[in-house]
Amino acid sequence: MILSSIFEASLDFLSAGISRASGWQVFIFTMIVTHITIASVTIFLHRCQAHRALELHAIPSHFFRFWLWLTTGQVTKEWAAIHRKHHAKCETEEDPHSPVTRGIRKVLFEGAELYRAESKNRETIEKYGHGTPDDWLERNVYTKYSGLGVVLMLFIDVLLFGVIGITVWAVQMMWIPITAAGIINGVGHYWGYRNYDCVDASTNIVPWGILIGGEELHNNHHTFGTSAKLSSKWYEFDIGWMYIRMMEIIGLAKIRKIAPQPKFDRQKLIADLDTLQSVIANRYEVMSKYVKFLKRAWHEELAYLKEKAQLESGFLNSSKKLLQREPCKLEATHQQQLSELFVHSKALKTMHEMRVELGAIWERSHASRDQLLQQLQDWCAKAETSGIRSLQDFSLRLRTYA
Numbered sequence: 001m002i003l004s005s006i007f008e009a010s011l012d013f014l015s016a017g018i019s020r021a022s023g024w025q026v027f028i029f030t031m032i033v034t035h036i037t038i039a040s041v042t043i044f045l046h047r048c049q050a051h052r053a054l055e056l057h058a059i060p061s062h063f064f065r066f067w068l069w070l071t072t073g074q075v076t077k078e079w080a081a082i083h084r085k086h087h088a089k090c091e092t093e094e095d096p097h098s099p100v101t102r103g104i105r106k107v108l109f110e111g112a113e114l115y116r117a118e119s120k121n122r123e124t125i126e127k128y129g130h131g132t133p134d135d136w137l138e139r140n141v142y143t144k145y146s147g148l149g150v151v152l153m154l155f156i157d158v159l160l161f162g163v164i165g166i167t168v169w170a171v172q173m174m175w176i177p178i179t180a181a182g183i184i185n186g187v188g189h190y191w192g193y194r195n196y197d198c199v200d201a202s203t204n205i206v207p208w209g210i211l212i213g214g215e216e217l218h219n220n221h222h223t224f225g226t227s228a229k230l231s232s233k234w235y236e237f238d239i240g241w242m243y244i245r246m247m248e249i250i251g252l253a254k255i256r257k258i259a260p261q262p263k264f265d266r267q268k269l270i271a272d273l274d275t276l277q278s279v280i281a282n283r284y285e286v287m288s289k290y291v292k293f294l295k296r297a298w299h300e301e302l303a304y305l306k307e308k309a310q311l312e313s314g315f316l317n318s319s320k321k322l323l324q325r326e327p328c329k330l331e332a333t334h335q336q337q338l339s340e341l342f343v344h345s346k347a348l349k350t351m352h353e354m355r356v357e358l359g360a361i362w363e364r365s366h367a368s369r370d371q372l373l374q375q376l377q378d379w380c381a382k383a384e385t386s387g388i389r390s391l392q393d394f395s396l397r398l399r400t401y402a
Helices: 002-016 023-050 058-072 076-088 105-118 122-128 136-142 148-161 164-189 218-223 239-247 273-281 284-309 313-324 332-342 346-361 370-383 389-399
Strands: 054-056 253-255
Touching: 023 054, 023 058, 023 076, 023 105, 023 148, 023 164, 023 239, 054 058, 058 136, 058 148, 058 164, 076 105, 076 136, 105 164, 105 370, 122 346, 148 164, 164 218, 239 253, 273 284, 273 370, 273 389, 284 313, 284 346, 284 389, 332 346, 346 370, 370 389
Parallel strands: none
Antiparallel strands: 054 253
């Protein structure tokens, strides 16, 4: 009887664990703990440690470190170093996980392996891993026994849910390799929409940064790397930022930097030094708006290009996309195609050239403020006498940056 009771109790434990949770309860638990993990990665590892966009109180900082030790086994110094190198060497052969150089399939399905390979590069860790935690716990527990936490997590899951706890643990272990190492580092540099034409290929996957803690807004992040807030448009939602603001309200976080938000003085008629400073600080937003005015000019020219110039639809569609790209990124064949387009449209040629001239203003690092201001004022005057309505309207808007 005793052996039978023990056997039945063992079977009961293996089937449901000490929690005796239902299938739905196990599912909800899994979603909650994986969300805590991704929140820990985006808030602690990414925004706090890698980019210093915020400071965390000791309470959340130690919790995040402990939780990541349990659920990922990641070492803070290694993660921060590899991510900083990704930004420093983005889309080059030295980038640890760029789909541009390594292929989307490689990064999407083997992103975790690429991370582990780079973590063994001591030069990377020493060069880019500065400023991360180096206390007794980090040296003697989290780094020294980085794999012990995930083993402990396995025991906890099995204890709570029995055999199904192994599946819960497996999902926890796969969550970051799939979402961060695969989707963000892979898809986030391959497919999606772009608010800003920054120098790399980063994209926003969806405007609602919930599933992956806000990291879906990857183009925004690469444009403003040290910003604690990843959303930039009214329709974008960064749940990681929501958590940071909640912690800030109760004194557990201090925000150091967010992306600049342009301000306007609609009464301004002449660009001044404040205008210059605001335009340079918000240059990505400025260029994003310029592309919108360029699209408006395209639509105004389209009827003529179709009917009078008799250009084919395929040529026009591809030319429209090329016009929206950063001019410095255009290949020789693309430049040739645009040259053919400009033969038929002086307005589009002027807007393309003026875009290059505007971008050159903040690239002239050796010019004085007065010289840069004069160049900005000359640019506005040239735009407003161009006879191109879209360019004139953009120039009037540009004057109002404050």
